Amino acid sequence: AVVAAWVLPEIVAAFAAYAYFSRDGTLNQLLGGLGFGQPDWLYSFPMAAIMLANIWRGTAFSMLVYRAALDEVPGEVTEAALMDGATGWQRLAFITIPMIRPSIATNLMLITLQTLAVFTLIWVMTAGGPANASTTLPVLAYQEAFKFGDIGYGTAVASVLILIGLVFGAAYIRLLREAKP
Incomplete structure (x- = not known):
């Protein structure tokens, strides 16, 4: 289920998330079966529903990045630490995390930039409402440019989004340079 969210086209994943969080959706069916209340998630908690759907959508990518990074940690190093008496937490904190720090920084940059650009998921689930x-910057740019016909304002919003992405990108590139062993 986790990998399917990443492999599926974004529009399909968005409709699946909509079906899950809608008033008569899977989540409310499960909650009703357990005797809990059944709120309209997309109306009462739209950003929470979108954030959970976006996390679901991006988890597989992060899992793949971290799995590949962990495979590159030499077994000899962790074995030597184990022989020196390092606990599991010490091996994690002082060996594994420092060795995969570049992968952590790269993944953080990629998921941040992807999250800044989420449009389809939001548009399908709530269209920026209620x-x-x-409404996020990509949704606002779309609404202003194409729904309200103000191409200039929509372009300005998109330009601000690009600048925010550049700031995050520059920060992460700096972090990546510092993360190199």
């Missing part, structure tokens, strides 16, 4: 509660 009352703009789930």
Whole structure:
């Protein structure tokens, strides 16, 4: 289920998330079966539903990056630490994490930039509503340019989004340079 969210086209994953969080969706069916209340998640908690759907959508990518990074940690190093009496937490904190730090920084940069650009998931689930509660910069740029016909304002919003992405990208590139062993 985790990898499927990443492999599926974004529009399909968005419709699956919509079906899960909608008023008559899977989540409310499960909650109703357990005797709990059944809120309209997309109306009452739109950003929480979108964030959970986005986490579900991006988890597989992060899992693959971290699995590959962990495979590159030499077994001899962790074995030597074990022989020196290092606990599991010490091996994690002082060997594994420092050795995979570049992968952590790269993954963090990629998921941050991807999250800044989420549009389809939000548009399918809530279209920025209710009352703009789930409107993000990509949704606002789309609405202004194509729904309200103000191409200039939509372009300005998209430009701000690009600048925010550049700031995050520059910060992460700096972090990556510092992360090199």
